[in-house]
Each structure stands twice: as C-alpha cells, then as structure tokens.
Amino acid sequence: MKLIAPSILSADFTILGDEIRHAEAAGADWIHIDVMDGHFVPNITMGPMIVGVVNKITDLPLDVHLMIETPDNYIQDFAHAGADLISVHVETCPHLNRTIDLIRCSDCQAGVVLNPATSLDTIEWVLEYVDLVLLMSVNPGFGGQSFIPNTIEKIERLKQMIDAKGLPTLIQVDGGVNEKTIARISSAGADVFVAGSAIFGTGDYKKSIKNLKDRF
Ligand code: DX5
Ligand code: ZN
Numbered sequence: 001m002k003l004i005a006p007s008i009l010s011a012d013f014t015i016l017g018d019e020i021r022h023a024e025a026a027g028a029d030w031i032h033i034d035v036m037d038g039h040f041v042p043n044i045t046m047g048p049m050i051v052g053v054v055n056k057i058t059d060l061p062l063d064v065h066l067m068i069e070t071p072d073n074y075i076q077d078f079a080h081a082g083a084d085l086i087s088v089h090v091e092t093c094p095h096l097n098r099t100i101d102l103i104r105c106s107d108c109q110a111g112v113v114l115n116p117a118t119s120l121d122t123i124e125w126v127l128e129y130v131d132l133v134l135l136m137s138v139n140p141g142f143g144g145q146s147f148i149p150n151t152i153e154k155i156e157r158l159k160q161m162i163d164a165k166g167l168p169t170l171i172q173v174d175g176g177v178n179e180k181t182i183a184r185i186s187s188a189g190a191d192v193f194v195a196g197s198a199i200f201g202t203g204d205y206k207k208s209i210k211n212l213k214d215r216f
Helices: 013-025 048-057 075-081 097-103 151-164 182-188 205-213
Strands: 005-006 029-035 064-069 085-089 109-114 132-136 170-174 192-196
Touching: 005 029, 005 205, 013 029, 013 048, 013 097, 013 182, 013 205, 029 048, 048 064, 048 075, 048 182, 064 109, 075 097, 075 170, 085 132, 097 109, 109 151, 132 151, 182 192
Parallel strands: 005 192, 029 064, 064 085, 085 109, 109 132, 132 170, 170 192
Antiparallel strands: none
C-alpha cells in the first residue's frame, strides 16, 4: 500500500481549512505537518496549536515531522494536539531509543528521520522499534527544493535493511517529490510520499494527486 502525504507547508494559510478539506477530497492519505524551530533548521513554521487546528478539520492521520532541537520536551504537546505519527531527526536525539519510547508512550506511532548526509548506520539499532523511517531527499527547512539524486540508492539500501530483518517498517521520502521523480522513488522501495509544492502549488489537487499515484 503506497500513500501520499501532502505537506501543508506549501498550503495557503489564509484558507488552511479549505486547503486541507480540498486535499482530503482529492485523495490525500495523510496530512504532513512540518514543524521547524529556527535552530535545527533555518526556518520557523508551526507548533502544537496548528496541529490541534488541523485535527479539527480532518480525520486523516496527522503525520508530524519535527525539525526541532530537544524534541523530547514537546512530544507530549504534539500528541495531545492530535498527532498520529511523530517523527524525530536522529541528528537531534542523543538518546534516540528513549525518544522513540516517549513517542510510543504518548500513544503515537514513531518515526525517525535522516538528513541527506546522515548514514543509515545511525538507525541500525532502533529499526525494530519504529513504524517508519523518513529519508530526507532535500536539506530540511523549505519547500520547493530539488530532489537529491543519491537518495535513490539510500532508499534501496534501507529497504534491504528492513527486509533482512523481516520488519514491516514503512519508508517515507520527503523533498522534491513530484511527477518527474516519484516513479524512481517508488521503485526504489518507498511507501509514503510527502509532497508539498507538487500538490498545494497546483490548481487541481485531484489531478495532481492522481498524477502522482499513477506513477507509483
Ligand atoms: C522540507 C519539508 C518538506 C517540504 C517538502 O524541510 O520537510 O515536507 O514541505 O516540500 P516539497 O514537496 O515542495 O519539496
Ligand atoms: Zn517534512
């Protein structure tokens, strides 16, 4: 089962409710929410309050991507706001196993995220404890960037690691996912595709999501 998770980072926030309802009606599977703190990444975006608002608008699973330092301090806030899955960057977690436990104890699914330059070795000993691994295919911080090509090999290697352990872990890819890149990303082994500008940057969300799904 392959899924599309539109990133609201590229949505029109003056009409956020309409944007999310529109994406849901157009075939979105999850809603991806990019949380940035201006420290780990050079941009500041949204916090638990926005997650709470989105939770009132849609019943779709809320996929919360934390690009923040000291994520342990905020996991409960995001869980209470309605997050279904919380993903943390390995680069921000010196005690990653404990952070994953914190997410699970908050009744959320747990994901770990790797920046483009971060090795798959960093997650070898947590793979069995997470529901999802998110591979960044751009340097995090902004929408609308170009896909970094060697992510394809990284997806293939991660898929081998997951299969070798016989795990059901999902592979998610985030950054530069569009009609041109999605087929290769999919055939490399990805399950969940985050897309911001390839959906919210277009006039017809139904057509955009169908165009992506047709290329899985
Ligand atoms: C980037 C974010 C992405 C971003 C993707 O740091 O994590 O989720 O919204 O945007 P596009 O799909 O436009 O590359
Ligand atoms: Zn993201």
